[in-house]
Amino acid sequence: MRSHPIxxxxxxxxxxxxxxxxxxxxxxxxxxxxxxxRPATTEFVEDNWGSIAGVxxxxxxxxxxxxxxxxxxxxxxxxxxxxxxxxxxxxxxxAEKCTQLGQFARDxxxxxxxxxxxxxxVRCRTTVERWGGNDALKDSRNKVLQVATFMRSIVEETHSxxxxxxxxxxxxxxxxxxxxxxxxxxxxxxxxxxx
Amino acid sequence: xxxxxxxxxxxxxxxxxxxxxxDWQPSGTVDQYTASFGGKWTLVIDKGQNSSGDDIFWLxxxxxxxxxxxxLTPYDDNRIPALFEMARRFALKIDQALADLLKEIDKAKK
Numbered sequence: 001m002r003s004h005p006i007x008x009x010x011x012x013x014x015x016x017x018x019x020x021x022x023x024x025x026x027x028x029x030x031x032x033x034x035x036x037x038r039p040a041t042t043e044f045v046e047d048n049w050g051s052i053a054g055v056x057x058x059x060x061x062x063x064x065x066x067x068x069x070x071x072x073x074x075x076x077x078x079x080x081x082x083x084x085x086x087x088x089x090x091x092x093x094x095a096e097k098c099t100q101l102g103q104f105a106r107d108x109x110x111x112x113x114x115x116x117x118x119x120x121x122v123r124c125r126t127t128v129e130r131w132g133g134n135d136a137l138k139d140s141r142n143k144v145l146q147v148a149t150f151m152r153s154i155v156e157e158t159h160s161x162x163x164x165x166x167x168x169x170x171x172x173x174x175x176x177x178x179x180x181x182x183x184x185x186x187x188x189x190x191x192x193x194x195x
Numbered sequence: 196x197x198x199x200x201x202x203x204x205x206x207x208x209x210x211x212x213x214x215x216x217x218d219w220q221p222s223g224t225v226d227q228y229t230a231s232f233g234g235k236w237t238l239v240i241d242k243g244q245n246s247s248g249d250d251i252f253w254l255x256x257x258x259x260x261x262x263x264x265x266x267l268t269p270y271d272d273n274r275i276p277a278l279f280e281m282a283r284r285f286a287l288k289i290d291q292a293l294a295d296l297l298k299e300i301d302k303a304k305k
Contacts, residue, residue: 125259125261128234133234142231143231146237148261150222150223151223153223153239154223156223156224167225
């Protein structure tokens with residue numbers, strides 16, 4: 001079976017807990033090496049080996065828990081970064097389609113406007129559902145939800161007998177602004193997170 | 196869980212709209228205004244005409260998937276046309292335009 005390399009975020013801080021777990025051994029080794037402390041240390045170890053082993057075991061468990069917690073945090077961050085990257089791709093695609101929608105509306109190609117509006121609406125809904133209930137994204141979710149609603153209204157408008165081009169273009173422009181704001185915010189957060 | 200009445204919802208929306216706490220925006224269709232909240236909920240208030248040419252109003256509350264969870268009409272609460280007018284004034288920035296107009300009229304007086 002092929003082994004995958006361990007990501008650096010899982011390994012870079014591992015030496016500290018290992019050193020912490022082994023540090024009592026170092027102290028005892030020193031005490032054994034020094035002729036002055038050797039008899040007392042031997043006697044202490046013989047009398048209390050159970051307690052020493054217990055305390056050392058507890059230390060090892062705490063270190064292992066610390067490493068596991070760090071690994072879990074790193075894994076959560078990796079999943080969150082992946083979610084943001086996927087959302088960014090979807091929203092950039094939605095923004096591009098929204099701009100195309102404007103061009104089709106100016107050319108009064110209502111079938112294409114209808115199609116693009118549906119595509120942007122689906123992208124927006126999928127993104128909001130994927131983001132879940134993260135409070136930090138509330139404002140962005142509101143914007144994306146509004147774009148989805150604008151797109152739905154554009155779809156409805158293209159069904160009407162006399163399509164109102166101005167109102168469609170206004171909604172498209174508003175959607176473009178909102179999508180650009182959300183995409184810009186995600187880019188800023190990605191850049192500040194990578195520094 | 197406590198049951199929320201239609202009147203309670205409309206009351207809350209009217210107060211919030213009066214206090215400019217709802218960012219109503221014109222949608223992509225005539226006489227329709229929308230606002231989103233909490234990253235989950237979307238309000239859509241709409242005006243149309245029935246077959247005899249009378250104005251009809253309705254308010255939809257949608258979830259994040261775009262599903263309508265509540266639809267209220269003036270039969271449920273007769274303040275819906277007033278809420279529509281408030282949403283329209285906010286979305287089209289009518290009060291700001293009128294304030295600007297009054298300022299210009301005052302300037303012309305001096």
